[in-house]
Amino acid sequence: HGRTGRTPEAAVSAYTGWERYHPGAAGAANALVESATAQPQLVMSSAPTPPRRWYRFLEWYCAPEYLEEVSGDLIERFEHTLDASGQAKAQRQFAWGVVRFFNYSTIKGSRKLFSQHNTISMYRNFLKIGWRRLRQEKGYALLNLLGLTLGLSAALCLYAYVRYEHSYDQQWADAERVYRVVETEKDDTAELINSAMTNVQIAPVLQANSAQVETAARLMKWNKYFHAPGTTDYNQATFWYADSTVFEVFPARALSGNLKEALVAPKQVVLTETAARQYYGTTDVLGRELIMRNTDGPMSLSVSAVIADPQGPSHLRWG
Known part of the structure; x- marks a missing residue:
C-alpha cells in the first residue's frame, strides 16, 4: 500500500484493469472517486489480478453464452488459490483453466459443429446396433434385407421407366409449344381410332x-x-x-450448310452425321450426290446440309 497524489480520474483509470475481471470493481471505483473528492490523498489497493493475456485468450475463443459462467468460475478459483497458495500458483492455475476449457463445445460457432458431432455419433451407434442384430439373428436379418432390396429395386426400376417415358421429345427447344395434329376416325364397328396420319392440306x-x-x-x-x-x-x-420449315419446329445443330435454305429447292437432302459418314466417310459433303432407288428408277439428290445426330428418346428418328 502507498499514498498517491493522483486525481480522481487517475484513480478510476488505475482500476480499469480489475473492473473487467471483478463484478464489484465498478462500484469500488465510484467509491474511490467520492472519497478522493473529499480527500486529496487516496489510498489504493494493489491486489493481484488474473493474467490479462490468458483472460483475453478466453474472450477470443469462448462462445458469448458461456463466457460469463466460465470466467466467473476461473476468477473464483483464482481468488481462492491466491489466498491459500499465493499469486504464482493462482496465475498458473488460471492459465491452465483457460486452456482446459478450450474445446469444441465452448469455442465460438461450435453449436453447429457439436450438432454434427452428435449426428455422426448417432449414426455410428445405429450401425453398431444393426451389426449386432445381424450377427445374433442372421435368418431374420437376411429376410429383412432381401425384402428391402427387392422393394428398393422395384421402386428404382419404376422411377427409371416413368422418367424415360416422360423424357420423350423433350430435347427440342420449346418442346412444350410443339403439338402434333391427330386424326380421329370411326371404323366399321363405330370404334374411335386415333391416327397421326392426317390430310396433307391440314398444315x-x-x-x-x-x-x-x-x-x-x-x-x-x-x-x-x-x-x-x-x-x-x-x-x-x-x-x-x-417441308422446308421442319427445322423451325424441330431445331437441329447444323454441322455444315444452312438449315433455313436446306430444303427449299426440290431434290435436296439433309443427312445426319452418322449417315454422312456411312455413305462418304466424312461430314464435308455439301453439294455431293446421293442416289435413291425409287419405283420409277434411281433419283439423284443433292446434299444441302449435315446435322448432328439427335440426342434423347424421340419418336422422330432422323437418318
Missing part, C-alpha cells in the same frame, strides 16, 4: 386460319435405299419427306 389451312399456329411442318416417313456415286450397294435407311 397450310391451320397456319392460314389460326393465329395461334406460328409455323407448321409436314413429315412423311419412308424406308428407302441409297448409295453414293462410285458404289453399287444400296443401304436401307429411314427417310423423311419434309
